[in-house]
Amino acid sequence: MDISTLFPAGMAHYVVGGLLIGTGVSVLFIFTGQVGGMSGVFSAVWSYVSRLPYFQQAQFTATRRWRLLYALGLIVGAAVWLLLNRADPIITHIPWWQLALGGFIGGYGARLGNGCTSGHGICGLASLNSYSLLAVLVFLATAIVTAHVVSALGGA
Amino acid sequence: MNVRILSALAVVLSGALFGFGLALSTMIKPEVVLSFLRFNDFGLLLVLGGALAVALITYQSVPRLLKRALLNGSFAQRPTAALKNTLIGSALFGVGWGICGVCPGPAIAGLGAGNWPLAITVVAMLLGAYVQGRFARVN
Numbered sequence: 001m002d003i004s005t006l007f008p009a010g011m012a013h014y015v016v017g018g019l020l021i022g023t024g025v026s027v028l029f030i031f032t033g034q035v036g037g038m039s040g041v042f043s044a045v046w047s048y049v050s051r052l053p054y055f056q057q058a059q060f061t062a063t064r065r066w067r068l069l070y071a072l073g074l075i076v077g078a079a080v081w082l083l084l085n086r087a088d089p090i091i092t093h094i095p096w097w098q099l100a101l102g103g104f105i106g107g108y109g110a111r112l113g114n115g116c117t118s119g120h121g122i123c124g125l126a127s128l129n130s131y132s133l134l135a136v137l138v139f140l141a142t143a144i145v146t147a148h149v150v151s152a153l154g155g156a
Numbered sequence: 157m158n159v160r161i162l163s164a165l166a167v168v169l170s171g172a173l174f175g176f177g178l179a180l181s182t183m184i185k186p187e188v189v190l191s192f193l194r195f196n197d198f199g200l201l202l203v204l205g206g207a208l209a210v211a212l213i214t215y216q217s218v219p220r221l222l223k224r225a226l227l228n229g230s231f232a233q234r235p236t237a238a239l240k241n242t243l244i245g246s247a248l249f250g251v252g253w254g255i256c257g258v259c260p261g262p263a264i265a266g267l268g269a270g271n272w273p274l275a276i277t278v279v280a281m282l283l284g285a286y287v288q289g290r291f292a293r294v295n
Contacts, residue, residue: 006197006198007197007198007199007202008196008197009182009188009197009199011199011202013180013181013182014181014182014199014200014202014203014206015202015203015205015206016177016180016181016206017177017178017179017180017181017182017183017203017206018177018181018202018203018204018205018206018207018208018209019177019206019207019209019210020173020174020176020177020180021173021174021177021178021181021203021206021207021210022177022206022207022208022209022210022211022214023173023177023210024170024171024172024173024174024175024177025170025174025207025210025211025214026170026210026211026213026214026218027166027169027170027173028166028167028170028171029211029214029215029218029225029231030214030218030222030225030226031162031163031166031167031170031225031226031227032163032166032167032225032227032228032229033224033225033228033229033230033231033232034167034232035215035232035233035234036170036171036174037234038259038260038261038264039260039281039285041260041264042260042281042282042284042285043285043288043289045282046282046285046286046289050286050289052289052290053294054289054290054292054294055289057294059235066163066164066167069164069167069168069171070167070168070170070171070174071171071264072168072171073167073168073169073170073171073172073173073174073175074171074172074174074175074178074261074264074265074268075175075264075265075267075268076168076171076172076175076268077171077172077173077174077175077176077177077178077179077265077268078175078176078178078179078184078265078266078267078268078269079175079268079269080172080176081175081176081179081180081268081269082179082268082269082270088270089269089270089271089272090184090185090266090269090270090271091270091271091272091273092185092186092187092266092271092273092274093187094186094187094190094256094257094258094273096273096276098255098256098257099186099256099258099273099274099276099277099280100256100276100277100279100280101252101255101256101280102252102253102254102255102256102257102258102277102280103252103256103258103263103276103277103278103279103280103281103284104252104280104281104283104284105248105249105251105252105255105284106248106249106251106252106253106255106256106258106259106260106281106284107252107260107280107281107282107283107284107285107288108245108248108252108284108285108287108288109244109245109246109247109248109249109250109251109252109284110245110249110252110259110260110281110284110285111245111284111285111288111289112237112241112244112245112248112288112292113237113241113242113243113244113245113246113247113248113249114235114236114237114241114242114245115234115237115242115246116249116259116260116261117204117253117259117260117261118174118259118260118261119234120246121204121208122204122207122208122211123211123215123234124234125208125211125212126208126211126212126214126215126216127215127233127234128216129234129236131236131237131239131242132234134239134242134243134246135242135243135245135246136246138243138246138247138250139246139247139249139250139253140250141250142246142247142248142249142250142251142254143193143250143251143253143254144193144194144195144250144254145254146193146250146251146253146254146255147190147193147194147254147255147257148193148194149254150254150255151190151194155255156187156190
């Protein structure tokens with residue numbers, strides 16, 4: 001089989017993008033010692049406004065500052081890419097209800113399971129964490145099934 | 157410059173590398189992620205593999221070479237949830253990811269590339285995280 005049929009949009013931009021993501025995670029670790037998954041910021045920001053004991057735990061209050069800066073960096077990096085590329089803004093055509101429903105369930109699940117594609121998929125696997133390997137296999141499986149079901153039901 | 161400012165700059169730089177990578181690899185397009193989940197384009201595995209390879213080398217080698225992080229503190233370990241929560245949470249995370257094609261990193265990075273509808277996902281993820289914390293047990 002011709003491998004290019006698996007990658008109809010090409011391969012290089014995927015590989016280089018992935019290497020840059022790994023470099024970002026590495027810079028964070030080498031300079032600050034922090035392990036940089038992304039979903040944590042969604043709980044950490046609530047520690048600024050909610051008095052609930054859960055959000056006032058040190059794992060959020062002690063990390064919220066760098067997590068917010070890290071999220072800000074994500075936006076800056078993508079904006080730099082847009083400027084360098086002189087591309088038109090990328091605007092998704094996924095219906096709003098899919099963006100909302102998927103975001104809510106995904107946000108709840110990522111926080112319950114303490115990690116997302118970056119937290120478990122990159123940082124957890126790179127830490128050789130066995131729970132993260134389980135997490136990745138489980139969320140890949142349910143995501144693949146769900147995406148097929150949504151497609152069969154006529155979703156985007 | 158003091159360490160606090162330097163480490164803030166390092167965090168923004170690391171986030172920017174991450175965000176640039178997500179944009180370059182088109183992971184900020186939910187359509188591309190969904191086409192992976194539907195087996196039409198396996199590029200996401202190259203992104204994950206590339207990122208994992210670099211992070212693996214860093215996490216496994218740097219704590220052996222350095223006693224402390226360059227700017228401050230010791231090297232952190234990822235906290236882990238209980239096995240049951242890891243499994244249920246990850247299963248739900250996958251369902252959400254499969255519905256919208258957006259995970260936390262691309263949801264935030266996409267905003268920088270003008271993908272404003274992803275703000276809906278960011279708000280929804282914030283609400284999901286709130287509900288999780290609201291009903292979580294605190295030890």
